[in-house]
Amino acid sequence: MSDSIRHIDVALGDRSYTVSIGPGLIDDTAQWRKALRGRHAMVISNSTVAPLYLERVTRGLDGLSWSSFLIDDGETHKSFANVGRALEALAHLGATRDACIIALGGGVVGDLAGFTAACWMRGIDFIQMPTTLLAMVDSSVGGKTGVNLPAGKNLVGAFHQPRAVMADTHTLATLPEREYRAGLAEVIKGAAIGDRAFFEWLERHADALAARDSYALIEAIARKVAYKAGVVSRDETEQGERALLNLGHTFGHALETAGNYTAMLHGEAVAMGMLLAARLSERLGMSEAIDTTRLHALLERVGLPTTIPAGMQADVLLALMRLDKKTLAGSLRLILWRGIGRAEIVAGVDEAAVTAVLTEACTH
Ligand code: NAD
Numbered sequence: 001m002s003d004s005i006r007h008i009d010v011a012l013g014d015r016s017y018t019v020s021i022g023p024g025l026i027d028d029t030a031q032w033r034k035a036l037r038g039r040h041a042m043v044i045s046n047s048t049v050a051p052l053y054l055e056r057v058t059r060g061l062d063g064l065s066w067s068s069f070l071i072d073d074g075e076t077h078k079s080f081a082n083v084g085r086a087l088e089a090l091a092h093l094g095a096t097r098d099a100c101i102i103a104l105g106g107g108v109v110g111d112l113a114g115f116t117a118a119c120w121m122r123g124i125d126f127i128q129m130p131t132t133l134l135a136m137v138d139s140s141v142g143g144k145t146g147v148n149l150p151a152g153k154n155l156v157g158a159f160h161q162p163r164a165v166m167a168d169t170h171t172l173a174t175l176p177e178r179e180y181r182a183g184l185a186e187v188i189k190g191a192a193i194g195d196r197a198f199f200e201w202l203e204r205h206a207d208a209l210a211a212r213d214s215y216a217l218i219e220a221i222a223r224k225v226a227y228k229a230g231v232v233s234r235d236e237t238e239q240g241e242r243a244l245l246n247l248g249h250t251f252g253h254a255l256e257t258a259g260n261y262t263a264m265l266h267g268e269a270v271a272m273g274m275l276l277a278a279r280l281s282e283r284l285g286m287s288e289a290i291d292t293t294r295l296h297a298l299l300e301r302v303g304l305p306t307t308i309p310a311g312m313q314a315d316v317l318l319a320l321m322r323l324d325k326k327t328l329a330g331s332l333r334l335i336l337w338r339g340i341g342r343a344e345i346v347a348g349v350d351e352a353a354v355t356a357v358l359t360e361a362c363t364h
């Protein structure tokens, strides 16, 4: 196997698993077949990714009883209805308790496939084969699975860890530029929350990452995954530290909703949300202006948004932030930071300060 392949362990006792990162992993059948225990496998993918990569996966399923289940492309298809259909497809395959689901795609496919695996016979194995940068550095690692309801995103789900994650970086060659950059936001987020040395490394390699240099990319994915693996090992079910991974999310969700989920991709909204969280932290005296400036510069260098889309209003955004899942007993609870590499959960955040930050951002 190529020495550019990186392996990172997620330590969770007898549910531990390895995240492998590098070029050509989908074709390294011998490697990922080790994670399959039974005679049945079902690949879940979508209508965009399947024509590109499905055949390369199914070539590795020789000798097994297997099928594939495809959903249409898009967040709205991360639905209960599709989980129901996937479960019917498993029944049709005759899948037993030792069957394995393979999730081939971005976070939408990964979340839905993982939740399907959590439900079938009260939980079967699944392998994540992420094909977006966001899925490689975030959603495929850590076992959060689920689907959306009309009432809101990710309202239904389960913690169900994969048996292996195979991140084939060759697949990123077909990823649209905007999706790629949105994935970089999740890389920067990990460094901003808890790894100052990584943040400095990103500052040195921002241009290489923007240009998709493969050495820089594999190193960045590996560092972000290593950071997340540590957090998940210490706090699998988000009783404390794992919540820090949501830096920028309360602002970001408000931006996504205000833009009807079309103005900004999730990663773009997280990038802007992090910047707003940094500005708020600075205003509250928790961090220095230089940290905000460095975050702003790094986001800008990799082509992520640093301004709010025209037409959005501070009062609307604040109202949306109050609806966030992290809001407790009517008081705003946000992930803020004490500068690069140090985030913390702050309850009872002063709404006047939030309004001031939003108003300033909406008028510039
Ligand atoms: P996505 O799955 O919608 O993928 C983005 C787009 O890229 C889609 O159009 C997809 O078809 C396309 N695509 C995927 N791989 C491709 C490739 N290699 N070449 C060309 N096109 C490709 O979006 P995403 O950003 O990967 O994931 C977002 C989802 O992840 C959301 O549903 C979010 O809630 C979820 N998420 C989950 C977690 C978690 O911990 N479980 C964390 C973050 C986000």
Ligand code: GLY
Pocket (backbone or CB within 6 Å): 138, 139, 141, 142, 144, 242, 245, 246
């Ligand atoms: N994406 C946040 C988490 O996995 O906890």
